[in-house]
Amino acid sequence: xxxxxxxxxxxxxxxxxxxxxxxxxxxxxxxxxxxxxxxxxxxxxxxxxxxxxxxxxxxxxxxxxxxxxxxxxxxxxxxxxxxxxxxxxxxxxxxxxxxxxxxxxxxxxxxxxxxxxxxxxxxxxxxxxxxxxxxxxxxxxxxxxxxxxxxxxxxxxxxxxxxxxxxxxxxxxxxxxxxxxxxxxxxxxxxxxxxxxxxxxxxxxxxxxxxxxxxxxxxxxxxxxxxxxxxxxxxxxxxxxxxxxxxxxxxxxxxxxxxxxxxxxxxxxxxxxxxxxxxxxxxxxxxxxxxxxxxxxxxxxxxxxxxxxxxxxxxxxxxxxxxxxxxxxxx
Amino acid sequence: xxxxxxxxxxxxxxxxxxxxxxxxxxxxxxxxxxxxxxxxxxxxxxxxxxxxxxxxxxxxxxxxxxxxxxxxxxxxxxxxxxxxxxxxxxxxxxxxxxxxxxxxxxxxxxxxxxxxxxxxxxxxxxxxxxxxxxxxxxxxxxxxxxxxxxxxxxxxxxxxxxxxxxxxxxxxxxxxxxxxxxxxxxxxxxxxxxxxxxxxxxxxxxxxxxxxxxxxxxxxxxxxxxxxxxxxxxxxxxxxxxxxxxxxxxxxxxxxxxxxxxxxxxxxxxxxxxxxxxxxxxxxxxxxxxxxxxxxxxxxxxxxxxxxxxxxxxxxxxxxxxxxxxxxxxxxxxxxxxxxxxxxxxxxxxxxxxxxxxxxxxxxxxxxxxxxxxxxxxxxxxxxxxxxxxxxxxxxxxxxxxxxxxxxxxxxxxxxxxxxxxxxxxxxxxxxxxxxxxxxxxxxxxxxxxxxxxx
Numbered sequence: 065x066x067x068x069x070x071x072x073x074x075x076x077x078x079x080x081x082x083x084x085x086x087x088x089x090x091x092x093x094x095x096x097x098x099x100x101x102x103x104x105x106x107x108x109x110x111x112x113x114x115x116x117x118x119x120x121x122x123x124x125x126x127x128x129x130x131x132x133x134x135x136x137x138x139x140x141x142x143x144x145x146x147x148x149x150x151x152x153x154x155x156x157x158x159x160x161x162x163x164x165x166x167x168x169x170x171x172x173x174x175x176x177x178x179x180x181x182x183x184x185x186x187x188x189x190x191x192x193x194x195x196x197x198x199x200x201x202x203x204x205x206x207x208x209x210x211x212x213x214x215x216x217x218x219x220x221x222x223x224x225x226x227x228x229x230x231x232x233x234x235x236x237x238x239x240x241x242x243x244x245x246x247x248x249x250x251x252x253x254x255x256x257x258x259x260x261x262x263x264x265x266x267x268x269x270x271x272x273x274x275x276x277x278x279x280x281x282x283x284x285x286x287x288x289x290x291x292x293x294x295x296x297x298x299x300x301x302x303x304x305x306x307x308x309x310x311x312x313x314x315x316x317x318x319x320x321x322x323x324x325x326x327x328x329x330x331x332x333x334x335x336x337x338x339x340x341x342x343x344x345x346x347x348x349x350x351x352x353x354x355x356x357x358x359x360x361x362x363x364x365x366x367x368x369x370x371x372x373x374x375x376x377x378x379x380x381x382x383x384x385x386x387x388x389x390x391x392x393x394x395x
Numbered sequence: 396x397x398x399x400x401x402x403x404x405x406x407x408x409x410x411x412x413x414x415x416x417x418x419x420x421x422x423x424x425x426x427x428x429x430x431x432x433x434x435x436x437x438x439x440x441x442x443x444x445x446x447x448x449x450x451x452x453x454x455x456x457x458x459x460x461x462x463x464x465x466x467x468x469x470x471x472x473x474x475x476x477x478x479x480x481x482x483x484x485x486x487x488x489x490x491x492x493x494x495x496x497x498x499x500x501x502x503x504x505x506x507x508x509x510x511x512x513x514x515x516x517x518x519x520x521x522x523x524x525x526x527x528x529x530x531x532x533x534x535x536x537x538x539x540x541x542x543x544x545x546x547x548x549x550x551x552x553x554x555x556x557x558x559x560x561x562x563x564x565x566x567x568x569x570x571x572x573x574x575x576x577x578x579x580x581x582x583x584x585x586x587x588x589x590x591x592x593x594x595x596x597x598x599x600x601x602x603x604x605x606x607x608x609x610x611x612x613x614x615x616x617x618x619x620x621x622x623x624x625x626x627x628x629x630x631x632x633x634x635x636x637x638x639x640x641x642x643x644x645x646x647x648x649x650x651x652x653x654x655x656x657x658x659x660x661x662x663x664x665x666x667x668x669x670x671x672x673x674x675x676x677x678x679x680x681x682x683x684x685x686x687x688x689x690x691x692x693x694x695x696x697x698x699x700x701x702x703x704x705x706x707x708x709x710x711x712x713x714x715x716x717x718x719x720x721x722x723x724x725x726x727x728x729x730x731x732x733x734x735x736x737x738x739x740x741x742x743x744x745x746x747x748x749x750x751x752x753x754x755x756x757x758x759x760x761x762x763x764x765x766x767x768x769x770x771x772x773x774x775x776x777x778x779x780x781x782x783x784x785x786x787x788x789x790x791x792x793x794x795x796x797x798x799x800x801x802x803x804x805x806x807x808x809x810x811x812x813x814x815x816x817x818x819x820x821x822x823x824x825x826x827x828x829x830x831x832x833x834x835x836x837x838x839x840x841x842x843x844x845x846x847x848x849x850x
Binding site: 112115116117118119137140141143145147149150151152153154155156160164165167168169170209212216 | 430431433434435437438441442445522523524525527528529530531532533534781
């Protein structure tokens with residue numbers, strides 16, 4: 065499989081702050097690659113370096129064989145970039161906006177007209193063709209910005225937090241749009257600090273914190289690795305004493321790392337075993353006389369992992385730090 | 396190719412052969428540069444010319460200068476009618492008055508408008524966060540800068556050119572010829588180009604439009620009034636008395652006593668100091684309309700060091716075989732001729748009739764503006780480009796660095812907990828803390844990186 069985006073030892077420092085620390089990424093053609101990390105992890109810096117807006121301090125990145133250092137112009141021809149916060153020009157109509165970027169990419173007039181019409185159709189803005197850009201809603205502007213990144217039919221799309229600030233409906237629409245682009249064979253690099261947003265969309269993800277890749281690979285592989293540290297939630301019939309007895313019983317099991325009793329009577333178990341192991345645990349618990357009401361694996365999505373590997377670094381998380389800390393500790 | 400948006404996965408577009416590739420690259424880059432300028436220009440002009448604003452401004456401006464022309468004309472007419480005896484060339488004097496007034500007014504308008512059109516060119520893109528979108532397209536930084544500058548100038552030139560018919564009114568009165576008009580408009584346009592470059596330069600230097608505008612107007616004030624003040628101040632420092640200082644009186648070989656060369660050259664400041672001052676250039680254009688020495692021509696002569704008096708003095712000319720011990724100033728009045736039969740110094744007579752040298756200043760000034768514009772444009776391009784080779788030094792470095800840090804979402808140290816997760820001891824390290832070379836050996840930048848980091 066050919067790698068269309070490749071970074072080798074990519075490093076960027078701002079004065080004393082290390083934003084990207086020796087990043088090595090290989091992204092194959094046709095992938096939807098998610099960059100996930102808390103705010104300040106370096107996602108935007110990575111995307112800006114790939115978009116030739118920043119010069120790396122060390123290392124290099126290549127897109128479709130062109131180096132962002134040595135040949136930024138060639139890179140610009142194969143990428144479409146959508147920044148996380150972007151502005152729109154006043155006094156400009158929707159079609160003029162796309163027409164302008166078509167001109168910037170040197171498209172001839174006839175092709176420009178066709179592309180503008182097609183793109184407006186694709187992002188569902190055709191009825192707004194003659195509206196002024198600043199009158200569009202945030203979601204529409206986001207889609208317009210995505211359309212601008214597609215004007216020159218790039219091979220690689222760099223989307224920086226494309227869903228931020230969108231309402232749930234617009235998010236769904238955006239996701240549909242990205243699926244459509246994937247079907248058109250684009251390689252998409254997408255960043256987000258909200259992991260579930262990417263989970264079902266991406267083929268591969270990299271979890272990044274403080275400029276380093278903590279985990280990367282195909283989503284399924286990562287999920288399999290996640291199983292190692294699953295959380296089981298168990299409730300038993302009876303009062304606090306019964307729950308405490310059950311907790312003590314569970315803790316004696318070899319595959320249980322820790323078992324704690326929560327305020328609401330739920331026993332949270334840090335479990336090292338796999339699915340077969342949890343089936344065995346349940347069977348043994350019942351045969352040991354525990355009156356189990358519920359026995360469930362805690363929502364074991366990537367978010368758990370995300371919280372595990374990035375710890376409590378996220379400013380958002382700091383706000384409701386107790387919840388995250390508890391989750392982190394439980395995991 | 397897809398039916399919906401015509402997107403093909405890959406475009407295998409490689410011209411064969413080394414020469415073919417470089418030639419096509421050259422062609423593409425030229426095409427792209429020009430196309431880029433056009434793209435920016437079309438976009439800018441669409442915004443600027445949309446709605447009524449542009450045309451209202453134009454109408455107001457034309458009404459204004461028409462009113463001024465009319466007032467100057469009637470003032471001149473009355474003053475000439477009241478003057479004792481009148482004048483045979485009153486019409487020409489009215490024409491010259493109107494011409495001068497219109498040119499000065501248009502110059503003021505250029506000085507006011509040119510910076511305001513361009514001072515936001517780059518900084519507004521930065522403020523609205525649209526510059527990133529521009530830079531990630533293949534158009535060059537040069538195309539961005541030139542496109543912005545030209546689109547601002549196109550409107551300004553429209554304003555200037557729209558006044559040509561009004562200025563042509565002076566032909567009714569005479570006193571100024573078509574070539575004077577052409578010269579005047581040339582000076583206006585070169586000044587507009589120069590001041591526009593100053594605006595674009597400040598706009599790409601400052602990150603925000605407000606400081607960019609302030610710096611631009613400060614520079615414009617410096618150029619228009621500051622240079623004049625410095626020139627006068629410099630002149631006052633010099634030995635002004637040397638203008639009329641006499642050279643030693645010597646006896647020539649033929650027995651005549653002639654005056655030797657003046658001991659010291661007059662201490663005038665260099666002419667170049669005023670090259671960027673548009674009003675001096677305008678004065679030189681007026682000088683072209685005048686038939687005698689006086690008024691603006693005397694100013695220009697002083698500036699350029701071609702003062703006929705001075706030349707007569709320094710030359711030590713023996714006129715008429717007599718002993719000349721002092722300057723022989725030609726008493727010439729505007730529009731008239733030589734009133735008194737005073738010998739005209741030969742040195743000056745050789746320069747131009749009536750002792751007036753035309754077009755001595757403004758071509759230099761125009762050239763100076765073009766050179767300055769070129770330098771400013773090159774500097775602007777450097778500052779617009781994110782991958783530029785050099786960066787401005789200390790005063791800008793810190794601001795730029797902090798802005799860049801703020802631009803990307805690098806978390807401050809305050810949000811980092813002191814304890815990292817137990818999964819990987821390397822993860823918990825806080826990169827925003829003071830760098831410890833021993834703990835970060837793997838991320839030390841190479842020679843280029845070190846340069847980048849230090850800048």
